[in-house]
Amino acid sequence: xxxxxxxxxxxxxxxxxxxxxxxxxxxxxxxxxxxxxxxxxxxxxxxxxxxxxxxxxxxxxxxxxxxxxxxxxxxxxxxxxxxxxxxxxxxxxxxxxxxxxxxxxxxxxxxxxxxxxxxxxxxxxxxxxxxxxxxxxxxxxxxxxxxxxxxxxxxxxxxxxxxxxxxxxxxxxxxxxxxxxxxxxxxxxxxxxxxxxxxxxxxxxxxxxxxxxxxxxxxxxxxxxxxxxxxxxxxxxxxxxxxxxxxxxxxxxxxxxxxxxxxxxxxxxxxxxxxxxxxxxxxxxxxxxxxxxxxxxxxxxxxxxxxxxxxxxxxxxxxxxxxxxx
Amino acid sequence: xxxxxxxxxxxxxxxxxxxxxxxxxxxxxxxxxxxxxxxxxxxxxxxxxxxxxxxxxxxxxxxxxxxxxxxxxxxxxxxxxxxxxxxxxxxxxxxxxxxxxxxxxxxxxxxxxxxxxxxxxxxxxxxxxxxxxxxxxxxxxxxxxxxxxxxxxxxxxxxxxxxxxxxxxxxxxxxxxxxxxxxxxxxxxxxxxxxxxxxxxxxxxxxxxxxxxxxxxxxxxxxxxxxxxxxxxxxxxxxxxxxxxxxxxxxxxxxxxxxxxxxxxxxxxxxxxxxxxxxxxxxxxxxxxxxxxxxxxxxxxxxxxxxxxxxxxxxxxxxxxxxxxx
Numbered sequence: 001x002x003x004x005x006x007x008x009x010x011x012x013x014x015x016x017x018x019x020x021x022x023x024x025x026x027x028x029x030x031x032x033x034x035x036x037x038x039x040x041x042x043x044x045x046x047x048x049x050x051x052x053x054x055x056x057x058x059x060x061x062x063x064x065x066x067x068x069x070x071x072x073x074x075x076x077x078x079x080x081x082x083x084x085x086x087x088x089x090x091x092x093x094x095x096x097x098x099x100x101x102x103x104x105x106x107x108x109x110x111x112x113x114x115x116x117x118x119x120x121x122x123x124x125x126x127x128x129x130x131x132x133x134x135x136x137x138x139x140x141x142x143x144x145x146x147x148x149x150x151x152x153x154x155x156x157x158x159x160x161x162x163x164x165x166x167x168x169x170x171x172x173x174x175x176x177x178x179x180x181x182x183x184x185x186x187x188x189x190x191x192x193x194x195x196x197x198x199x200x201x202x203x204x205x206x207x208x209x210x211x212x213x214x215x216x217x218x219x220x221x222x223x224x225x226x227x228x229x230x231x232x233x234x235x236x237x238x239x240x241x242x243x244x245x246x247x248x249x250x251x252x253x254x255x256x257x258x259x260x261x262x263x264x265x266x267x268x269x270x271x272x273x274x275x276x277x278x279x280x281x282x283x284x285x286x287x288x289x290x291x292x293x294x295x296x297x298x299x300x301x302x303x304x305x306x307x308x309x310x311x312x313x314x315x316x317x318x319x320x321x322x323x324x325x326x
Numbered sequence: 327x328x329x330x331x332x333x334x335x336x337x338x339x340x341x342x343x344x345x346x347x348x349x350x351x352x353x354x355x356x357x358x359x360x361x362x363x364x365x366x367x368x369x370x371x372x373x374x375x376x377x378x379x380x381x382x383x384x385x386x387x388x389x390x391x392x393x394x395x396x397x398x399x400x401x402x403x404x405x406x407x408x409x410x411x412x413x414x415x416x417x418x419x420x421x422x423x424x425x426x427x428x429x430x431x432x433x434x435x436x437x438x439x440x441x442x443x444x445x446x447x448x449x450x451x452x453x454x455x456x457x458x459x460x461x462x463x464x465x466x467x468x469x470x471x472x473x474x475x476x477x478x479x480x481x482x483x484x485x486x487x488x489x490x491x492x493x494x495x496x497x498x499x500x501x502x503x504x505x506x507x508x509x510x511x512x513x514x515x516x517x518x519x520x521x522x523x524x525x526x527x528x529x530x531x532x533x534x535x536x537x538x539x540x541x542x543x544x545x546x547x548x549x550x551x552x553x554x555x556x557x558x559x560x561x562x563x564x565x566x567x568x569x570x571x572x573x574x575x576x577x578x579x580x581x582x583x584x585x586x587x588x589x590x591x592x593x594x595x596x597x598x599x600x601x602x603x604x605x606x607x608x609x610x611x612x613x614x615x616x617x618x619x620x621x622x623x624x625x626x627x628x629x630x631x632x633x634x635x636x637x638x639x640x641x642x643x644x645x646x647x648x649x650x651x652x
Binding site: 030031032033034035083086089108109110112113114115116117119120121123124127130132135136139140142143145146147149150151153154 | 357473
């Protein structure tokens, strides 16, 4: 399993992914120089493209990749890019994928407006294709993503969060777009509602596993090579699954002690204290177990699909999400 | 003409405006406590509601107000509110309509996410109504609004702007939504494309007059009672019509002198220097003349519409836009 990489997974649809990139780059063009400048900067960073990959694979496993599939892939990647750019404002982040964030270079102004621009471009692609289903799915996803983030902020303030709320948050803020990618891919290839639902459920489980893994990586210093610095969540007072588990296993005194450390989250010592506490209570092992359960469920959702390289890739994608180091 | 007020103008459709407010308030509800909290705060501030007013009047002058009209009015007001909330981040503003801005209370995080949430709610209303035309118009408007703002930022940096670029910017960032309001209102009442176009042109001219007046108010201390503080545009290095005119009437030395004052825009003396310069060169009188020309064109666009209280209100709305003090 150590050989799983996104480039291996995407091999069976390499040509289609390249075709996607061309359409995607074209879709971002603007007559306004500043827009093009920021856009080129975004394109240079090249993300994982895990979302368009899902659209293409979900389409292929359900039928044949076609024009509507590409439209869907461009749509979700534009939406994802828009939320990344907005997240840069949201998190007050100064790095993204190892590069300085848009807002660190061009200030919040430009980051907010560029996010709005990219979002509108994504919706326009669905409008131009007269694709009412995609529009419905997409606008609902934008709503869930923003509501999920806002619920997290609300809970963050009071340091009051349980597993149920945690899963509600990550389902809305992260898994919703994974669901959408898989459903859109399937819809582009078949009208069978059972297939749409199965792919949607695959995406949901994969998305939840993905976010749990993301939250684990914030604690797991030994394996974190790039990306956001370790302990970033703690600094922002975000309580995620490893910490929720650790707190549930702690005494009242310990809980009080750790919560007061989180409140001082910006200090280095406090961050280390929380990280050590989570390791000591085996919070990471617990979160890894739960992530693995969702991963298994994701695989089960596509059991009935016909064997072939698309199905194999979707299964490898689940393993990749669990094993990734960043 | 001194008696023109929005409450007078909206008298013929007072009941419909109240009905709009109910639907609008309902549309903003969310299960997330923080969303509801921010929403209630926004609703308490009560804006001018000039945009839903346009939708309703454009509908009435073209036929009869109906469910689709209300849907359109809610849609544009949600979009407008979303851009206001995002503008709070964009401008780093700490006041909005005399209240502290969302981001001053809840930080940029919440302002960005709330804007995204409100935008998605607006689009969902169009989706739920299966209203493809509205979706197409709205997404195009979001694109134009963000591109217009971004072009302004691009030009602002270089202090390089002429009348042509100024009109491109305000047409995109402001007039586009006015156009949309009037077109959506007309479309809800009639299928006649000539009516759609006439109302759209009315909105375009009105929107341009509105923005020129807004830019004049930034210089016109004697009449500015509430709203943004005077000189705000200069502090942000925004060069608007009164200043463009004044610069075109100045010597090379004066231009250099004023541009270096704008670069120091955050200092009080520099702001006063620029304001005095614009008054001295009659830049405001020029901008008022141009605004009045657009206002006249707006009125001409609806000349052929049947007489009645809706048409009278639309004409009064043009006068209101020119004469408003804030």
